[in-house]
Amino acid sequence: MDLKRRDFLKVLGATAAGSLLPGCAGETKKLIPYLLPDEEIVPGVANWYASVCRECEAGCGILVRVMEGRARKVEGNPTHPVNRGKLCARGQASLQGLYNPDRLQGPLQREGARGEGRFKPISWEDGMSRWVSELEKHPGGAVLISRPVPGTLARLFSTFIKEISGRLLFYHPSAERALAAANHRSFGIDLLPEYDLANTTYLLSFGAPFLSDWLSPVHYGFAYGRMRQGRPTVRGRFIQVEPRLSLTAASADRWVPIRPGTEGLLAVGIGQVILQEGRARLAKGDRGRFEKFYSAFSLDQIAAETEVPREGIIRLARGFSEAAAPLAIGGGSAAAQTNGTNTLMAINALNLLVGNLGAPGGIRFLQPVEGFHSAQAHPVSEQALLDLRGFFKKQKRSVLMLYQSNPLYALPSSTRFREVFEDAAFVVSFNSFMDESTALADLILPDHFFLESWGDFLNEGIVPTAGLAQPVVIPRYDTRPVGDLFLSVAKRIGGRMEERLPWIDFRTMLREQWKTFLARRERDKSFEAAWVERLQQGGWWGPEGRLVSVSRRALPDAVEPARFEGDPKEYPFYLSLFESMGLHGGEGANRPWLQELPDPMTSVVWGSWVEINPKTAREYGIQEREIVRVISPYGEIEASVIYFPGNRPDLISIPLGQGHTAYGRYAKGRGVNPLTLLAPMIDPLSGTLATGATRVRIERTGRRGRPVLVDQTGEGTRRHPEGKKGET
């Protein structure tokens, strides 16, 4: 008999269950498909699948709780060295990406003019043929802009693009290219380091938003908790230097509101005091070089430039140099200037002065996981993207491919990056959502969501870690994994391409990659056993890796002042754009949980706002919640004002992430995108966009806005209930 007994019983069960629900036809549709030959789905019993979170570039290990074939909850993988069972708001909200009502459900082809936004569904067969024929029509002209995908996919992409002599750009706005450039120049290492926060006793941070969106926020959040209360007698001190009191600064013991662009100078001043007071822990050979460098600066002048009083600088220098395990880090607003790389180098020099490289509580460059074949995905800076404009102009008809990247939104309009789209002969997007860039595509071949796909992720720094991602749910829509697409095209192209990429699908390629890798790590086990074990664990991570030795101890070439676009007389305010907690650079804007997540500092939800120091606002006669116009030489936006006591009086700050013109119902048309204000100012050393280098002015509109605050009145928030206990 064909029908197995077991299946028969299931049919019986389903029929019985169905007959119990006579009146509700709607309910029966939701009846769990018992007939599904999936042994793993047992109603009411949760399965846990390990995977890797891809909501930001940190690559935290996750466990996904799956019940009845649906992902219910994402939690941190307790054994994963990056996040140790913890998970941030965005990671939690990845489920709303998976089940987002605005996900692209199948391949689409443009109708009408490009950018008109009309698409019609096509079959995968047609879509693939279209893509291949376009690739063949424009040999050597293909460009793939992908988010960084360190791992097997990066290898696939780079092999593929190399074979068609195209260009591959890994790009993500928050890839901290300035930091990489600075570390390269200071220490001669092309790696992101691990900052050993947990063992630091004095953390001096120049704008690094490590508690919200910097490098690996969960990892550093965990370390921060340890730094504060993880040791029985020591509580690490933490000073944050930045013009705007950010979420990270809110946790600091002291906030130093420095003038934007002068962070490097302050670092130099601190270094000078340390040297002068004889507390530098330098190698003999370095001393002369350092003294020569630092003696060129006048502390009073630094105090005047930075607007940090001389005594304050001395205090910082003493606190920093006297600490048992001091650490200086820089990023965020400090790096967002035209002198960002030099600033970060000046900060690196502080670490050199106290000699904390490789020390507990200091900076450690760790060897990443070894044994993967060419799987690095070094991100590029904005400059490299902007260079594409010339390439497309010159090359004329070439093919632009987008994978999980939305450069049209992430780059200021003043960079005229749109020209690339206009000049491209054909634009293919593999994105899962109809974002701004995808809306300009000619062909959309949507990828699976990461919770539906195979993948791996090589974490930089920390301990050698390779996360392994597996599909936790059956793909919900008619989407295809991007790896499979490239492999099948490789097959169609044939020849050398097929030789280099012979795998039948991406999963096979991934297994192959891991087979080589695991063969060296776990010799005593069969591959299948080791593979299943790795899948269960969510990847491979070894013991603490080797420290990479520092080959260089360089000082900044120059500590020049930051350049700003806009005449200070006409545009009296500095501008600070920051990533909001939930939305980050805007990727989170289509997740309702994140839209409704109150901004921790202002409690605003579902919108944009402009932060102004209350004193300044009153000088301008601006009421709280009034709509103001922020004007730069390049554009203007309007948003409601929130009084923000943590802003310098000469600073306007605006969160990133809103103002989408596409990207689904929750994001589209909500708030403003402050990137439109920005001048195309680039930090020449790293090629990163200097988001803090544009000056603005404000104008009253007299209209009252309706920002939505969870702290409804915003009035009573100055009285902390702890104070009621009479403690201080």
Place this chain on the structure above:
Amino acid sequence: MVEYRDQNAPPGGPYRWGMVIDLDRCTGCEACVVACHAENNIRISGEEEASKGRAVNWIRIERYWEGEYPNAQVKFMPVLCQHCGSAPCEPVCPVYASYHTPDGLNAQVYNRCVGVRYCGNNCPYTVRYFNWFEPHWDEPLNEQLNPDVTVRSVGVMEKCTFCVQRIRGAQQTAQKEGRRVKDGEVTPACVQSCPTEALVFGDRNDPNSRVSRLSKDDRGFGLLEELGTEPSITYLKRIK
């Protein structure tokens, strides 16, 4: 007066679930908030409802500004249901929808609630949230809903449960094995996600649990404890 017996009392006396929140660790990152939304099927209010002050956050990060520029400071305080030992919200409920469980939880029985909303008024922490409308999820966001947790219908009060579904699960497992729930065996979603480990959950009746030990810290205080609510959450003061 009548003491009521817990039929399923664990060996060694009842549990008393409690939490410690270390404000010196809390960075206001709000991972707990989204974790709670995901675990407890908390409705998405939307902009319109949120603008009416109806956004639901069973755990919310209260932010308090102190001082003016340049000495401005911010303090964060996660506020969730304090599961008061002597809860003001409980006796005012005319239908026993709000009551005290033997293991120290301040429980809300949704299907009893008729929506008089007195409990919401009488809670000094303002942590009770009301279902003003039938909750709605745009398809297929509803596929994420946790089957272990009720979706609250229109007209009932809701609030933090300390993830009672997890607690009951752990208790049943422990009961089957004839033991007490081990320290750290069960954590609410917020505690589980907290990157800085600012939140700690456990049994206050177990003197060796992390919660019991931490709550004896000198920095410990109960939020508005002067009201005599006997909160189950101990806050540890932030050091400045």
Place this chain on the structure above:
Amino acid sequence: MADTKSAKRIIFGLFEPQTPLRPILDRLQEMKFSEESIEISSATPILAQPVGVGWKRFRLVHVTIIAGAIGIFFGVLLAGGTALLYPIRTGGKPIVSPSIVGIISYEMMMLFAIVTTFITAVVKVLRSHRVAAEYDPRIDEGFVGISVLSDRGDPRGGPVQDLFQEAGAVEVEVQ
């Protein structure tokens, strides 16, 4: 009602407001009619104490007090007893607390007392109708009616009617 009791009859006389009634009442007394069998109808309560049935032995306030006591008992059962049967801990409050039982008992006491007093009075009013004749609309305009209850075969019937006629009754009726 009176007219259904074939053994009894009511002689009813309606008088103009200014008619002196004292002699009539005196005469009726002389004819050995008991106080219980004589009833006077008027538009307002005009007697300090009525002539009528059953009012001597019964004091309404006793009913009120007893009902109130039952109400207290009921209130205690309701607020205290049911709570004991349904002991759910809420907010550190005792399962039964005296002040709360007191409040509920007070309200129940009042409810029982008022309702019982009302019902008793209504019953008493309805029962008194044996003695009085049907209502005459003219009473509203100030006329006064006198009803005398006697057995059908009572020989005093004729003289009473004569008496009413003599005294200037506007109407004399036997029911």
Place this chain on the structure above:
Amino acid sequence: MEARKDFFLKKQKRAGEKEHWNLIQKTNDDLLSPMFETGRSYYVVVAVLSLLVLAAAGAWTYQIKTGIGQSGLHPPIFWGVYIASFVFWVGVSHSGTFISGVLRISKAEWRRPITRIAELMTLFSIMVAALFIFVHLGRVWRFYYLIPYPNQRQIWPNFRSPLMWDAAAIFTYATSSLIYLYLPLIPDFALMRERVTGWRRPLYRVLALGWRGTQTEWRWLGMAMRIITILIVMVMISVHSIVGFDFAVSLVPGWHSTIIPPYFVVGAIHSGMATVVMGLYFVRKIYRLDGYIRLEHFDKMGKLMLLITLLWSYFYFVERQVVWYGKIPDEMTVLDSILYGPYAPQHWAMIAFNSVIPLIALSIPRFRRWPLGLMIVGILINIAMYIERILIIVPSLGHPRLPYAWGRYFPSWVELTILVGSFSFFLLLYVLAIKFVPMIAIWEEKEGILHGRYEER
């Protein structure tokens, strides 16, 4: 028996005097006339009120169908217009009981034309108040969870909740009010039974309980009235105290105060009196009952209102003074918001309407004999008392102890429609009642003619 007869005969002689006899007949006719004379404007009024009531019913239906979110409520303000209206209408319901009860107990002769007007108000306003409990419920379709009766749902109401005390008190009060209205209506029903034809007649026949006007009946009626009057005054005081408990026993700053229960009682009487004065004015004006509701009645009412205004002002001062001097921060935020903050305009208007204007106006003897003036003062007091209910609820709830959760509140159109509808419903019931019961107790008025109005004592 002799003495009794003498007394009777003295009274009877008075009734027999020609002048009095005529007066009695005239009273019957005058006081029944509103029930028979129905002009076109009456139908217009009924139609308008009915439309407003229908609008409110529609709004309520909409609210039930979609959710209580149609109100402007949100955390931390979980109670708003509905509860304020509930408290307000319970307050108005103190009119009847206080005027008629207290005046009956004190045997004040001038009560006679006022009692019925007041008692009707009591019944109707307590009905409207009770309706607001249901309007307020989040799941009104589950209202029976609040009723203690054996069931299989394992649900029993919690008598520790002040809301259950409320339920008990309101039920008792509503029942008592109905009885208290009905008892003195029986003789009037009997009168109407004889004079009314059509559909109303069988109704009156039942309601009159076969009343014959015998002295036995009068005695039982009087005795029941005397007992119930005393009891209902006691119930009245407890009812608004318990409504006050809803607030006073909570932990909310601004509510948690010992003076709230007695203050609520006084406030209730304040608004009740004001409503009665308004009722007197309109009944007198529309049905030209100048001969019955005379200037002396307004004068007496004015004096009583003056007394209550003083009492209210005193209580109010004490309540605020205690908080202000105590300076507990949580309480002060509420007080500040009322005295100087966003609620200040409403608050000072409330003080003017509730205290200052009535105190000045009612102290002037000539003003007290000016019905229109008194009516205006009544309207002002009622507006003020409604504001006062809102001011008790909203600022207190809007400033919970954790300032992050503070909030403001403004009622939605649904709430306002239902609010207007509730006033219309009250008026509609009243206007309909005019066609069903005499606005002035006819027999009591006649009794007054015989021994009150012309008695030398």
